[in-house]
Amino acid sequence: MTLKLFELVGTDAARPFSPFCWRIRMALAHKGLAAETIPWRFTEKSAITPYSSEKVPVLLDGDTAVCDSWAIATYLEDAYPDRPSLFGGDGGRAMARMINAWGDVTLVAGLAPLIVADIVKLLGPDDTAYFRKSREARFGRTLEEVASTRDSAVEGFRKSLDPLRLTLKAQPFLGGAAPNYADYIAFGGFQWARAVSDFALLKPDDPVHAWRGKLLDAFGGMARNSGGYPV
Amino acid sequence: MTLKLFELVGTDAARPFSPFCWRIRMALAHKGLAAETIPWRFTEKSAITPYSSEKVPVLLDGDTAVCDSWAIATYLEDAYPDRPSLFGGDGGRAMARMINAWGDVTLVAGLAPLIVADIVKLLGPDDTAYFRKSREARFGRTLEEVASTRDSAVEGFRKSLDPLRLTLKAQPFLGGAAPNYADYIAFGGFQWARAVSDFALLKPDDPVHAWRGKLLDAFGGMARNSGGYPV
Structure with a gap:
């Protein structure tokens, strides 16, 4: 294998x-x-x-x-059915699909304007040209114009996390007592952000902040040690 | 029992x-x-x-x-563990908590300004006085002022349903092949709306529209036959 x-x-x-x-x-x-x-x-x-x-x-x-x-x-x-389950059963697999959609349209799409201008700093010349052209076409503005409003846009982004935040006030992880794929869906967005940008997405007293920290530490600190800015 | x-x-x-x-x-x-x-x-x-x-x-x-x-x-x-499961296992129970939070802060809170002014039509005098006073304090406006912008506000509401909509493009119900509590969380909002208001929330070609229809028909048409406007 x-x-x-x-x-x-x-x-x-x-x-x-x-x-x-x-x-x-x-x-x-x-x-x-x-x-x-x-x-x-x-x-x-x-x-x-x-x-x-x-x-x-x-x-x-x-x-x-x-x-x-x-x-x-x-x-x-x-x-790999004998390994720890990602979904915790058929109900979890079905519901994770909606959390996946939320992760795409609310979280990732909400994060993009806040961090997209920083991504080019990580790229070589060919990738930079490709990325700038394709993303500026998508946004209809230069990357710098997109980033220019992020200090106010982040407020709406934080508000959009309420379904995640309210859940984390009631239980440790989206997966319950321990993380599962629902958590990784959401965490992927935050790890993307810290890999490319030092922009402060979350306030320190936000339950989402504490949850992110636990996932950064998971698996021996795998995500925390994979490059990126401190959060 | x-x-x-x-x-x-x-x-x-x-x-x-x-x-x-x-x-x-x-x-x-x-x-x-x-x-x-x-x-x-x-x-x-x-x-x-x-x-x-x-x-x-x-x-x-x-x-x-x-x-x-x-x-x-x-x-x-x-x-009632021997009856059909509402969550489909521990993973589903945990993830339904986030869908529940989404149902509260995105769906119900998003629906409220669109239909709140119609609710008083269902109420007797004492309830009307209580409802108007408490809800107008919450919104900081009269119910009629809240309703006055609903023709434009409904566009944002429809957009906010994207996580639900994308899921329903991939599978018949939030619960998978058949509905479960995840579906009832979301459906509760739509049934509330049709019970009190004839305002058109969904376009006929929206997958959410078709899904709502299936839940109206569920359990012998229980929801469809419990009062409310045709949708």
């Missing part, structure tokens, strides 16, 4: 920063599965074309290639 | 309209449990004071009283 994971990096191959790759890196650790990392950059599309994907994460498990973080998570759950 | 449920109504005792009571009414049906309804109105605080609650739902199960919809749902799951 040799697992390999394509992970998004910039000039520093030891500092993976994709929120979606981090969901899977945490999921692999949760299942106690070692995976070789294959550093991948925005302009290396050809490296993953054989797997019919234009984005990472892409997981290779022997002859099997799986693309898209949600598909990879469910693949891991099914392929 | 005699279950009794205090349910919020107005002048029509057969038209319960609280989003939180509807979560429990659906949960009871899911578990195949009959429950006698005790119609309760905003100004009847004294009727539930013995149960240390100021709000409904309150469930009475013999000598046991349980207050708050989340506490009632978990009570039902634990007290």
Whole structure:
């Protein structure tokens, strides 16, 4: 068994920063599965074309290639049923789908304008050109213009975390007493942010801040020791 | 075994309209449990004071009283383990907590300004006076002022449903192939809305619209036949 994971990096191959790759890196650790990392950059599309994907994460498990973080998570759950569960049963697997959607449209999309201008600092020249052009087209503004309002925009972002915050006031993790894939979905966004930006997303007294710290420490501090700014 | 449920109504005792009571009414049906309804109105605080609650739902199960919809749902799951599960396992129970928080802060709070002015039409004089005073204090505006912007505000509400919508594009229910408590959390908000208001919340081609229709039809059309406007 040799697992390999394509992970998004910039000039520093030891500092993976994709929120979606981090969901899977945490999921692999949760299942106690070692995976070789294959550093991948925005302009290396050809490296993953054989797997019919234009984005990472892409997981290779022997002859099997799986693309898209949600598909990879469910693949891991099914392929390694004797390892700790990512979902805690069928109900959890179904509900994690909505938490995954919340993670995409509220968390990741809400984080993007706050940190996107910092991402170019991690990239080499080719990636910088690609990234700036594609993201400025998406936002309809320069990256610097997007970032210019972040001191006020962060207030709305913090408010958008209320469903996460209220849950963490009632229980230690989204997964209950211990973290599971629901936590990794949300944590991926925060690990992305700290990998690329020193912008302060959370107030120190926010329950989300304490929860993030516990996940940074999980698995021997794997996320905390993978590059990024202190939070 | 005699279950009794205090349910919020107005002048029509057969038209319960609280989003939180509807979560429990659906949960009871899911578990195949009959429950006698005790119609309760905003100004009847004294009727539930013995149960240390100021709000409904309150469930009475013999000598046991349980207050708050989340506490009632978990009570039902634990007290009736041989009935169909509301959560589909421990993972689902944990993750439903975040969906519950999303249902409160995004769905119910997002719906409120769109329909609050219509609620008084269902109420008798005492309840109307109480409701108008307490809600206008909460909003800092008259109910009519709150409602005056709903034609534009509904756009933001629809957008806020994206996590629900994206999930329903991938699977039939939040609970997976069949509905469970995650669905009832969200559905409670929509049933509240149609019980009190004819304001069109959803476009007909929205996957959320089709999902709502399936839940209106569930349990022999229980929700559809409990009063309210066609949707």
